[in-house]
Amino acid sequence: MFEELAEGVFRRPYSFLRINIGVVIGEEGVLLVDTRESEEAARELFGELRALTTKPVRWVINTHWHWDHVFGNALFPGAAIWGHRSCRRMLLGNPEPHFDDALRWMPRDRRDEIERVRVVPPQHTFEAVTSIDIGRHRVEATYHGRGHTDADVVVRCGGVTFMGDLVEQGKSPEMGDSYPLEWPATLAASRPAVGPTVVPGHGGLLSPADVDDQADRLERVAALLRQVLFDGRPAEDAVRRGPIPELHMRKALSRARSEAGIPL
């Protein structure tokens, strides 16, 4: 159920994709970090929330535009939904890739939930930083550059930092929509906003030292990719020697090629 990480600051881990939802309860209402994978899932979250507080959900911050973090947005029409401006742009654009991705992951018996989803992009956007005073708590959302996507937002409230999928626990970083050459610098830039308690988008809690480890690993990935793209190192050799599984190295290489503007 809800795990209280600081006074009024919680995470709710779910077994599906081991996703974490952040909850901050302020004087004026509740702020959510991400909204789960469907409106039904968001409704379940909302019902559980009633055991913690009767205050309304007045703010949502989307850590990025991936479906499993935003498809519950429509359940909160009374909330101000915040995200990076690329998050809004991606969710206003062609919805098909989002639905395709969702249908690939969703168990067969829950696919109708995806078909019913109404995509609601953040109405409020920012480029670098936004600060929301929710009464008793001030929540700060910051953007440090491209990484897991082009819209990864870090949300800090006191000593708790929600990092979305910029960091992972128990699995390799997800490269499919990533910018692997820029990701290490983005993590380094986010460092002042990190900790001491780190909530990744998926999986168990992390420490700032874990974030540093992941930054190192991503830097080793980026160094290998640069050698392939710019120094003529054979791609297969780099893929084999990468610090993440080969499939992820291959995805990272293809993403880095387009990032660097180098045709396949």
Ligand SMILES: [Zn+2]
């Ligand atoms: Zn993601």
